[in-house]
Amino acid sequence: MYDIVIIGGGPAAIAAGIYAARKKMKSVLVSDNIGGQSVVSDGIENWIGEMIIPGAELAGKLKKHIENYKDDIDLAIPQLVEKVEKNADGTFKIITNKEEYHTKTVLITSGGRHRSLGVPGEEKFNGRGVAYCATCDAPFFGGKTVVVVGDGNSGLEAVVDLIAYADKVYLLARGGELRGDTITQEEIRKSDKVEIIHFANTTEILGEIMVESLKYKDLNTGEEKEIATQGVFVEIGTVPNSEMVADLVELTKKGEIVVNHQTYATSVSGIFAAGDVCDTLYKQNNIAVGDSIKALLSASEFVKKSKLKK
């Protein structure tokens, strides 16, 4: 029986893992890999203590840091948690694609993943023109026409990455104004390769073997339009990885785990959550780390109290 099972492999999970190990809680960290969503970042400029650090380098450092405690915390990597079940005695069973773990408490720091458009053709052409990481895949679109869907920061940054390679970059925004940072807006407006289309709602991605075009609805006129393109970069935010507790704890409409923001307790006694998977206002690495440590300390108190009861 573990004191705590930590689900996830991003900064929040690693921070909790290090604290759990140092507190000598009997603990296991379960994740498919270590790094978190920032792995795809070219350079993180707000990770405190580093002027700039590539996401993959930060992942390497997190991995090294937690592996330093491998005598005090079990690392179940790569494993994917499929379900968290509550037992009659108040303990929990964690079912992964490989094993089962029994534990007194659970800390969910499983973060988020990119949101899909959910339109016909998106899945079919994933990797065949549909992409979710411009930093990674922009070089494949040299001399081509591409569409970026999404006008938040990640969308605007995708446009910047693609300007370096593509001949033409369409940016599809749902509203009349771009949502991303003004400084990046100015940067993309300077390029004559970029064409911004407002009030556009993507409806379909078409092609034979690879992407050939994208259809969208003009939200002003209701008219359906089609753009010939070889690439579609989807940058419309993230969804929380909360499926493993979807029928167990209270979630928001967006699927975020509802937590008490002092203790990071969820609606189920013994389950805690922190970072991008929960209903935090700010999805940030530094914030996820601090919140996750608070959650771990709450879980530690919970374990101590449950021992006293017995």
Added chain:
Amino acid sequence: MAKITVYSTPTCGYCTMLKDFLNSKKVDFTEIDVAADQEAAKKMVEKTGQMGVPVSIIELEGGKEEVIIGFDQAKIIELLEL
């Protein structure tokens, strides 16, 4: 020994993680930077049908080729019996 080719770009985080993983397991591989070599990028697309990295081609003993899309640690462990 299986022959491994990793297609990557320098700014791709999952590519770096994949390469670090192979290095940590002392697995030899050939790396092709498709950002620097547009011809190689075209060949990769033709061969694998993929326009994204990382993509690894593992040529197993006996000549059978497996294409791995993304950083799929579990699949690599399985194929290379690590």
